[in-house]
Amino acid sequence: MDRQQLADFLRTRRDAITPEGVGLPSGQRRRTPGLRRQEVAQLAGISVEYYIRLEQARGPKPSRQVLGALARALVLDHDERAHLFHLVDELPEADSGREVPQAVRNLLAGLDDFPAYAMDTCYDMIAWNDKAERLMGYLSALSAPQRNILRTNFSGDGVAERLADPSIRRFLADSVSDLRASYARNPGDRKLKALVEELLRTSPEFGELWADHRVAVRTAQRKRVVHPEVGPLEFDCQVLDVPGTGLRLVVYVPQPDSPTAAAFRRLSRVTSATPAPPV
Incomplete structure (x- = not known):
């Protein structure tokens, strides 16, 4: 597991998402270009402290359930989702294939x-x-x-x-x-x-x-x-x-x-x- 690469990836993906893109109010006093850490934690259903440790490259290895929740919270596409799993030495979740392009x-x-x-x-x-x-x-x-x-x-x-x-x-x-x-x-x-x-x-x-x-x-x-x-x-x-x-x-x-x-x-x-x- 590459903790630093995971931390950098989570941070850049968080910065790339607007609150409106995940159904949150934008507000007037936001100091971050994307989501706040607590907002990602809330969307993923995990504690803020745990998410902060992940972004600081000092957290424990996330479970597959946490990885899936983070992928949904950060609105990752197929390739980004697979990359997230690979960063923690896990095989990506299989695509059900139900959505036929x-x-x-x-x-x-x-x-x-x-x-x-x-x-x-x-x-x-x-x-x-x-x-x-x-x-x-x-x-x-x-x-x-x-x-x-x-x-x-x-x-x-x-x-x-x-x-x-x-x-x-x-x-x-x-x-x-x-x-x-x-x-x-x-x-x-x-x-x-x-x-x-x-x-x-x-x-x-x-x-x-x-x-x-x-x-x-x-x-x-x-x-x-x-x-x-x-x-x-x-x-x-x-x-x-x-x-x-x-x-x-x-x-x-x-x-x-x-x-x-x-x-x-x-x-x-x-x-x-x-x-x-x-x-």
């Missing part, structure tokens, strides 16, 4: 030829384009918990049958390995921890794969699925990180002029589809 939504909408969706570290599908809706058949009709790829594939009927398919088992095994890597990178992510605990409690199949301790960040892979409307499909599944968001774009790309490419074109004309687990 408009640029990402525009990109998804513009991918007319390919099914694509955005997912967070917990494998929640939180935004998708029309082609993905038609390929998967039911995304808009489901609640957010039901759009979790791992929960859907490891629960309910048919888990054993899905895992008996080599292609699906490889995909799920790779996804669990990727989830384990995310779990290690984001130790403070309560949502991620809750998902793992839920799957360990409800799915022996997930528990078996989790117990392997295999770690691998998910990247591009070849997929084969059978769609109830257009039949067998084979495509490259590209996984693209969206920096600063905690999101990844998953894009299904068929070979040009392949039967799958023709099937994707037919999907554009399909008005309804039979529900199937997300892939």
